[in-house]
Amino acid sequence: MAVDLLGSDSQIRRFRSRLLNWYARNKRDLPWRDAENPYHVWISEIMLQQTRVDQMQPFFERFTAAFPTVGALAAASQEEVLKAWEGLGYYARARNLHRAAQRVVEAGGNIPDRYEELVGLPGIGPYTAAAVSSIAFDRDHPVLDGNVTRVLCRLLRxxxxxxxxxxxxxxxxxxxxxxxxxxxxxxxxxxMELGARICKPTSPACGQCAVVEMCRAHAELDDPARLPTKVRKPTRPHYEVTAGVIWKGSQLLVAQRSSDGMLGGLWEFPGGKREPGESLQECLRREIREELTIDIEVGGLLAKVDHGYSHFSITLNLFEAMYRGGEPEAVECDDWRWIDPTELDDLPMPRADRRALEELSEEEGQRVPVLMPPVAAKERNRK
Ligand code: SF4
Structure with missing residues (x-):
């Protein structure tokens, strides 16, 4: 087994000592590196599941300011939690975190310190349970995230x-x-830090590596970055998607995505994926009828946004539309609301919808989106 290649007990003790000394001198000052606060460790590990440290840090600060304790998180509504998570993506993480916080509070309010208890909470799998129990409580569980996997593949070749x-x-x-x-x-x-800062995916800085003497990839390969073995990813499909800013008087319609699906619980401009042979306008009319059972008249294109998800990408075509008849029913969504455009800022929305709004704002030369009913817009343009 490759583990035999790690060497004798004394070599392993030297490895640990070098690594820990390097870490003590070089670790970044990150707000969740506070072993006194397991709640912070837990939030950070959930956020880091699909997001890099530099991207997630502002979200971590915003989220923990909104919900400073596990009790505050448990007491919040799902909509408040999703709003605080908005922009970070993979919203199942936020929904599970919320449910897990409620379970923790029901059980007395203490975050479990043992792997076996943590791994039973919503959104906590073996990796996160090992990370939280070791980082927050010093329990003896190794973690294997992407960074650690890369380091080990190279160390052991x-x-x-x-x-x-x-x-x-x-x-x-x-x-x-x-x-x-x-x-x-x-x-x-x-x-994790060694993987993130020294043993990087494409350009490992072996000259600065604290454990270079024990590394087989460095000693035996021309290019240690050849490991871990690259696996070709399938190409992502692309979809044309329509959505409507549907007006009824001065109010517009928003729909809440089904809680058990992708982006579940978020509010969006309703619409959906174009079928083969359909025009974008036909697609929007059909989607609105299927999703909400109402008829609309589709107007002009307001914004067009390309957006990528992990397994596919979309072009979101946002149209202006007018309500023409029928009582909305939440057939393919969880809920719907007629709202004033000023309420959009308070709703948790998918990033693509937010970006479409930002595009409109830029056209208007405004910092915040300006949406107004078509009649009012015509009046404004005449002035
Ligand atoms: S010596 Fe190079 S390849 Fe080996 S662990 Fe260190 S940075 Fe990575």
């Missing part, structure tokens, strides 16, 4: 797809063997 069972088994065994027991929190964070 592990070939093959790290998501495949055989390689994963080697990685888990190596993580267990290397872990500095009793200092698991620092050790795990040091491995």
């Amino acid at each position: 592990l070939e093959g797809d790290p998501r495949k069972a055989a390689v994963k088994t080697e990685l888990i065994a190596a993580g267990e063997r290397l872990l500095a027991r009793g200092r698991a929190g620092d050790f795990n964070q040091a491995m």
Whole structure:
């Protein structure tokens, strides 16, 4: 097994000592690196599941300011939680976090310190349970995130797809063997930090690496960045999507996405994916009839936005539209509302809809979106 290549006990002790010394001197001052506050550690680990540190830090600060304790998070409405999460993506994380906070409060309000209890909470899988229990409570569990996986593949010169069972088994065994027991929190964070700042995906800075002497990829390969073995990703499909700013008098219609689906619980301009052979206008009329059972008249194109998700990309075509008849029913969504345009700022919305609004604002030369009913807009343009 590759784990044998880690060397003798004394070599492993030297590895831990070098890594931990490097970390003590070089760790970044991040607001959730506060072992006194397991709630902060938990929030940060959920946010970091799909988001880089530099991108998530402002969201972490905004979210923990809105909900400073697990009790405050549990007591909030789902809409408030989604609003505070807006822009971070992968909204199932926020919904699960909210449900998990409610469970923690029901059980007395203390965040569990043991892996076995953490792993049963919504949104907490084996990786997050290991990270929270080790970082917040120094429990002896190694973590294997993307950064740590990369470091281990290079240290051990592990070939093959790290998501495949055989390689994963080697990685888990190596993580267990290397872990500095009793200092698991620092050790795990040091491995993650080494991956994020030194052993980077395309350009590892081996000359600055604290553990370079123990690294097989550095010693044996022309280019350590060849590992982990790259796996070709399937090309993402692209969809044309329409949405409508549907006016009834001075109010416009928003729909809440189904809570069990992608972007669940967020509010959006209703619409959907274009079918083959359909014009964008036909698509919007059909989608609104299917989703909300009402008829509309489609007007001009207001904004066009390209947006990427993890498994597909879209072009969102936002049209102006007028309500023509029928009582809205939430058939393919969870809820709907007629709102004043000023209320849009308070609703949690998908990033693509927000970007379409921003595009309109830029055209208007305004910082905040200006949407007004077509009649009022005509009046304004005449002045
Ligand atoms: S020596 Fe280079 S490849 Fe090896 S762990 Fe350090 S940075 Fe990564």
